[in-house]
Amino acid sequence: MSTPLLEMSGVRKRYGGVQALDGAELTAVRGEVHALLGPNGSGKSTLDKTLAGTVVPDAGTIRIDGAEARIGGPRDAHALGVAAVYQQLSIVGDLTVTQNVVLGLEPARRFGFLDQRAARDRAGAALERFTAAFAGRLPLDRPASALGPGERQIVEVAKALARRPRILVLDEATASLHKEQVDVLFDVVRELRADGVLVLFTSHRLDEVFALCDRATVLRNGRTAGTVELAATDEDELVRLMVGDAPHQAPRAARAGAAGAGSAAEGPVSSPAATLEVRGLTTDRLRDVSFTVRSGEVLGLGGLQGQGQSELLLALFGGAHVGAGEAVLDGRPLPLSSPVKAARAGVALVPGDRGRQGMFAVRPIQENLSLASMHRRATARLALRGAAERGAATAMVERLRIKIGSLADPVSTLSGGNQQKVVIGKWLLDRPRVVLLDDPTKGVDVAAKEEIYAIVRGLADDGAVVILNSSDNRELTELSDRVLVVFEGTVVEELDAEAISERRLISSALRLGPGETL
């Protein structure tokens, strides 16, 4: 075979404390649909973005047609014939559909004045195939913000197609499309393949990968685990590549049992009356979610990232618009209308975006710790005593073993792990009965992770209801008594203690299994 169209090698990229890509490799030829697969956080999107120019890698070489390509930005990628459909769409809501499709490459007359007719023609041509998705009429002059998620996704696809790429990157391009639109997209991709275009396809729907793609490259922890011919591969082999040959991790409950009569084992039975029951919870992104958690239990939320897990936690904390359903704590309905009411009812949320939602980075540790529970220590709900505030903060620092210089230092001076402990400690001072944790160990080093695990277990042992969302399957196996696998806003599977394993979590997240269709 002649030189491959695309060769990426030794690609590395680090975000803060996370090594997203650690020497990833990818080789693909023209006229091929090449799948890019891997579990959460394996680096698929980052690799896609280095090719599209929105992420500049720390190291690595990219060769296109055998020549080394320097991609410093999206415009460089475009010059090399690369166009991308991004997972976080590159649609500007205030512009019309036409303006979005031609954005950055607007057809112009002399002196840069826009040729609006040519723009409409180009957008119309790019969207024509998808007319059915818009109820038969293309909304060329409507603002993109007025479109539904699927319609926007199609505009994003049309925008990439209008750039007439040699290499087309589709990152979760089918995520919000209906079956018929997916079929149209696949037809288009097959035509592009016949014309010699290379399509890089990332999707969390494995059946789509098998239906469309020729070969697949699997990433694991930022490295390439292997490239396979899909015709000669089955799903088990793909999952094996994604999980690797890491030693099988025993579920937490089994280990706890082996360690003797651990307090964790008796937690669930100690106060069987306290339960959180969620019935038919429905929001913009959740469909009819129901489950029950007992106090003393850690309920894990698994599945691929962004399937609605964070939204579920937010909804229980009163931070989402709840369309239907209810949550009942010990027989009393939980208020789901505002975070303040939720907190008063005994719910605490440790948010996923620690920096933006969890703490006041430049304020002292003391203030951050005491903030959520000040009303408990205030005299007549008004006056705070410095000694009481300091005492409460000091006790929490000791209890969680937060490594600090002084309570007066800003939180931003702490390491990621200790910052997260401050965020958790802030809520523990409010003595919550339900603790919601959204990816609590993201960007936290290994030692601090273990300590946070101990805190989470301790919370459950003290009788709290704990719900833990994690993008890290190993974390779920270590901490959870049960795991709910969430897929596209709904709970698709419940794994009990014996069934929890990384392998099982991944295959379940990818919706593999008997009788399952999409």
Add this chain to the structure above:
Amino acid sequence: MTGAAAGLVDRVRGVQLSGLATVAMLVVAVAVNSALQPNFWDSYALTSNFATFVPLVAIAVGQTIVVLSGGLDLSLGAQVTLASVVAVQVVDGSLDRFPLAVAAALGVGLACGALNGLVVALLRLQPIVATFATSFVFSGLALVVLPTPGGSVPFEITTAYRDSVLGVPVALLLIVALALVWLVLRRHRVLRHVYAVGGDADAAYASLVPVARTRVWAYVLGGLFAALSALAILANTGSGDPFVGNELTLASVAAVVIGGTALAGGRGGAGGSVLGAIVLALVTNIIFFADVPTDYRQLVNGAVIILALALAGIPALQKRRPSA
């Protein structure tokens, strides 16, 4: 043809609700003003009113472009001052040198805008802080160029500015001309990119829009409109004043908001800002004719601006409310 008709419906639907609020405020302001000022509709009063509107309209158009790009220019008033004192020193009472003075003013606006743009887009400083800082540089330079009020504008210019053509005040024609310039700019790629960058800078970057260059352009255009504002002030007052632009900065931001442009960027347009500027100027008029004691004028003016901003914000709030 149903497609075209439906497209028109979509376009009408795309018009901002706040456009109605702006027009309503204008109607109220005109009604109150004409009730308080008996000769409001006389041609002399009209001419005189429009003559005071032009500088505010021009700076409001400039501020609109910067705000649309997702920025804010707190140095526009100082740029007006600097451009006007430079122009008045250049013209020095001579009609022959007036074209040169126009070029000088535009040159000052261009340079100030380029400086702001580079500081914001390349050094990535916060626009509010960066332009607040450069405003002191520009004000300081203005004092060096013209330490005390003075200089003179040729009387042909001041006379023409307050003249009428076929019964239409020249100043009104200038306002129409500014609106036309805006409409022309809107059809240009740079303005499209300004909207895209202000709407979603990350998406614009991923869509091949030259984000930094577009931001610089927005500040440069803002500076050029500040220069036009300076020339209008000179034509209206006939002499230079090193403090003349001080109050225009706040007024320009207020006009933009009253005009329905989102301060977050990406949404709105200068048409509303033109009306917003006129509303603000009428409010000043009303306070004068309502016999508000001199000491209270600034207070009332500020309160009315806050009220107008709140009214203008209501439709925007409704639009922001999360929907399904």
